[in-house]
Amino acid sequence: MTIQFNDETFRDDYTFRNSDWAVKRFPFPFHEDSYMYSVNMEQHRGGPEGSVYEKRFDVDEHYVSEMKDRAIVLADDPLRCQSLPHMTLAGWDLLELIMVSKSEDYPDLFELHRDGNTWRWINKPLGIDDTFTFLDETTLPFGPMEYITRQSQGDFAVLDQRDDMLWMDAGMVTTQADWSLDFDIGMNFFEWHAPVPKAHEMGIFKRALKFLLNIQQGAPARRLNWTMTVNPLLDTSPENYHKWGIQKTGLTAENIGQKQFLRVELQTFYRLPRSNALAFPIRCYLIAFEDIVSVPKWGRRLHRVIRDLPEELATYKGFIDNRPKMLDYLSQYDDGLPTSPGVWPDLDTEPALSK
Amino acid sequence: MSASPTKAKAGAEKISVVVSAKVPVNDLVTRFEFKRQDGGPFPTFSGGAHTVVEMNDAGRTRLNPYSLMSDPEDTETYAISVRRDDEGRGGSLFMHNFVNVGDQMNITYPVNLFNLDLRARKHLFLAGGIGITPFVAMSKQLDRIGGNWELHYGVRSAALGSYAEELSTKNPNKVHVYEDDKGEAIALEALLNGQPLGTHVYVCGPKGMIDWVRQTAKQAGWPDDNVHFEEFAAPQPGEPFEVRLCKSDRTITVGEHESLLEALEREGVDAPYLCRGGACGQCETDVIRHDGAFVHRDHWLEDEVKASGKKIMPCVSRFVGASLEIDR
Ligand code: HEM
Numbered sequence: 001m002t003i004q005f006n007d008e009t010f011r012d013d014y015t016f017r018n019s020d021w022a023v024k025r026f027p028f029p030f031h032e033d034s035y036m037y038s039v040n041m042e043q044h045r046g047g048p049e050g051s052v053y054e055k056r057f058d059v060d061e062h063y064v065s066e067m068k069d070r071a072i073v074l075a076d077d078p079l080r081c082q083s084l085p086h087m088t089l090a091g092w093d094l095l096e097l098i099m100v101s102k103s104e105d106y107p108d109l110f111e112l113h114r115d116g117n118t119w120r121w122i123n124k125p126l127g128i129d130d131t132f133t134f135l136d137e138t139t140l141p142f143g144p145m146e147y148i149t150r151q152s153q154g155d156f157a158v159l160d161q162r163d164d165m166l167w168m169d170a171g172m173v174t175t176q177a178d179w180s181l182d183f184d185i186g187m188n189f190f191e192w193h194a195p196v197p198k199a200h201e202m203g204i205f206k207r208a209l210k211f212l213l214n215i216q217q218g219a220p221a222r223r224l225n226w227t228m229t230v231n232p233l234l235d236t237s238p239e240n241y242h243k244w245g246i247q248k249t250g251l252t253a254e255n256i257g258q259k260q261f262l263r264v265e266l267q268t269f270y271r272l273p274r275s276n277a278l279a280f281p282i283r284c285y286l287i288a289f290e291d292i293v294s295v296p297k298w299g300r301r302l303h304r305v306i307r308d309l310p311e312e313l314a315t316y317k318g319f320i321d322n323r324p325k326m327l328d329y330l331s332q333y334d335d336g337l338p339t340s341p342g343v344w345p346d347l348d349t350e351p352a353l354s355k
Numbered sequence: 356m357s358a359s360p361t362k363a364k365a366g367a368e369k370i371s372v373v374v375s376a377k378v379p380v381n382d383l384v385t386r387f388e389f390k391r392q393d394g395g396p397f398p399t400f401s402g403g404a405h406t407v408v409e410m411n412d413a414g415r416t417r418l419n420p421y422s423l424m425s426d427p428e429d430t431e432t433y434a435i436s437v438r439r440d441d442e443g444r445g446g447s448l449f450m451h452n453f454v455n456v457g458d459q460m461n462i463t464y465p466v467n468l469f470n471l472d473l474r475a476r477k478h479l480f481l482a483g484g485i486g487i488t489p490f491v492a493m494s495k496q497l498d499r500i501g502g503n504w505e506l507h508y509g510v511r512s513a514a515l516g517s518y519a520e521e522l523s524t525k526n527p528n529k530v531h532v533y534e535d536d537k538g539e540a541i542a543l544e545a546l547l548n549g550q551p552l553g554t555h556v557y558v559c560g561p562k563g564m565i566d567w568v569r570q571t572a573k574q575a576g577w578p579d580d581n582v583h584f585e586e587f588a589a590p591q592p593g594e595p596f597e598v599r600l601c602k603s604d605r606t607i608t609v610g611e612h613e614s615l616l617e618a619l620e621r622e623g624v625d626a627p628y629l630c631r632g633g634a635c636g637q638c639e640t641d642v643i644r645h646d647g648a649f650v651h652r653d654h655w656l657e658d659e660v661k662a663s664g665k666k667i668m669p670c671v672s673r674f675v676g677a678s679l680e681i682d683r
């Protein structure tokens with residue numbers, strides 16, 4: 001299908017909207033009525049047609065506007081994109097992975113023509129047609145990682161693998177859930193995860209690291225993570241907390257359906273060929289509460305998950321103060337009926353709200 | 356989330372290949388070259404990566420890891436070199452005696468447990484015998500990206516020095532060959548002391564050589580993180596032993612010439628693995644109960660864990676005793 005790209009904003013007047021198509025394919029993250037951290041990893045080998053899991057790098061109606069928002073953030077703060085000197089090769093690996101995947105998965109939107117090391121890249125939605133020499137930085141307007149991630153939705157961390165450890169040595173981070181690349185650059189897997197509650201004691205990070213170190217070429221993996229954001233803001237960074245933190249106090253019973261967003265990250269993991277580094281794309285999807293509750297199963301379930309979430313997690317995710325308001329709103333969409341297992345909307349089989 | 360509940364299979368992804376060349380390198384070593392059956396390009400890889408070659412030896416499946424020694428940017432051909440081991444379990448003999456040009460085989464995607472540290476100012480390679488193979492690929496990769504490397508290569512004799520001549524001719528200032536039968540040896544202490552700050556040393560060869568390099572480097576004050584080694588332990592034959600598999604609820608016997616991992620696979624038990632050489636940690640298995648002694652041959656478990664008897668690496672380690680129960 002051809003995608004109609006929205007013209008929308010993620011700041012100031014917040015014109016971001018999800019179409020019906022985007023709502024139905026939203027990566028709802030809860031497969032049951034409760035949530036706790038786990039090593040929730042699975043293979044990233046496609047998924048149901050039209051779902052966000054189908055393609056290696058999902059492109060949707062928000063693509064063009066998200067890339068404009070990234071350019072604004074970078075103009076303001078160039079340190080959102082950093083790559084230590086030894087990571088340039090990994091940047092080329094990432095550029096190749098994304099160009100090959102997108103041109104194969106979306107041939108009507110992206111084209112890659114390779115003649116030896118002379119590559120021509122055509123990105124139709126963004127109006128780009130560049131010819132460059134692969135592995136020669138001087139032939140691109142930016143370093144390879146920055147060049148390609150200015151054209152790819154989601155954040156990217158590129159991890160060097162050394163001494164049985166992963167190191168955050170490069171990244172493009174402008175759509176993050178309150179963490180900072182500039183702060184984390186050069187840290188290892190345990191160091192940058194230090195602020196997360198409970199998961200360390202549960203042994204989750206030890207097992208997750210072991211899994212990641214063994215991710216192999218040709219066998220990518222994925223997992224979901226989630227949090228809450230008031231207003232459809234992509235850039236919820238510590239650097240800009242003074243701008244967005246106060247917006248959390250503006251929720252009312254009247255506006256919560258439109259202003260409160262569930263924020264879901266589809267995280268994927270790829271072993272890169274030449275550098276043996278690990279690419280970690282973190283794709284952010286936003287959905288307003290009023291759109292979630294339009295799917296009866298999701299409305300019921302979200303209420304139960306938020307109600308029963310341990311306090312440490314609600315605090316860490318930054319919505320402990322707003323939880324009562326969320327529950328007032330969501331409880332209207334929970335009639336106590338059981339929900340079907342799994343994440344899918346099941347619109348044809350799940351009963352309508354009986355309240 | 357389970358968007359698609361596909362369960363991970365053991366081992367890396369496989370590629371179907373055809374043997375495109377079989378080249379005798381010397382009396383002991385033969386090079387095998389592969390092309391893809393589907394005619395498509397191979398994935399590029401990083402120097403130091405290996406592939407696991409699947410051999411169908413009269414109905415019995417053998418899976419042996421070999422370092423890739425072709426140019427990592429060459430997506431048409433993969434190459435490995437196999438040293439004939441007349442005393443070993445037969446994988447290398449099978450390759451030498453029964454694998455020929457035109458044969459179809461499966462190999463895995465590249466897996467790298469011996470990668471370059473790209474922060475290094477200089478890469479110092481120390482090879483012994485067939486341990487030369489990963490360095491062939493690494494040096495080609497570094498030449499492309501402008502990396503600084505130097506190779507010191509110990510061989511039994513000029514005649515048995517695989518690729519020694521080729522490498523020296525191409526890189527006269529970087530390659531130093533030491534012939535055992537002429538009494539030549541790497542002057543390791545002096546070599547290590549003379550390295551510029553930021554050098555990383557990589558060693559691949561027989562176990563004795565690896566231990567020697569690690570010890571000498573340690574004594575000379577080198578940080579562990581700057582010393583890299585890859586040691587593939589081949590599984591060794593041993594007395595047959597019985598194992599009770601708790602999850603699968605049955606008891607199997609591991610034969611004299613197979614590993615515990617191979618016995619699990621023969622019985623259709625899906626057991627994880629990657630390197631099959633005791634190095635990657637993927638096959639780590641919990642021991643539920645045992646009465647006897649382990650023969651730990653891996654480089655993965657810490658010594659205390661080995662001593663505790665709570666874990667075993669089925670790809671290379673064995674057991675001698677009255678009974679063993681594992682969590683598979
Ligand atoms: C190499 C890949 C990964 C990177 C770069 C990464 C990075 C991060 C970062 C930067 C944070 C925010 C920490 C903060 O508060 O400052 C985070 C949170 C977290 N990470 Fe990771 N992570 C990775 C892989 C994983 C994996 C495989 C797991 C599997 C369990 C995991 C579990 C978590 C959890 C549970 C949180 C807390 C999230 C929340 O509650 O919102 N991470 N990660």
Ligand code: FES
Nearest residue numbers: 631635636638670
């Ligand atoms: S398979 Fe790698 S340690 Fe056993």
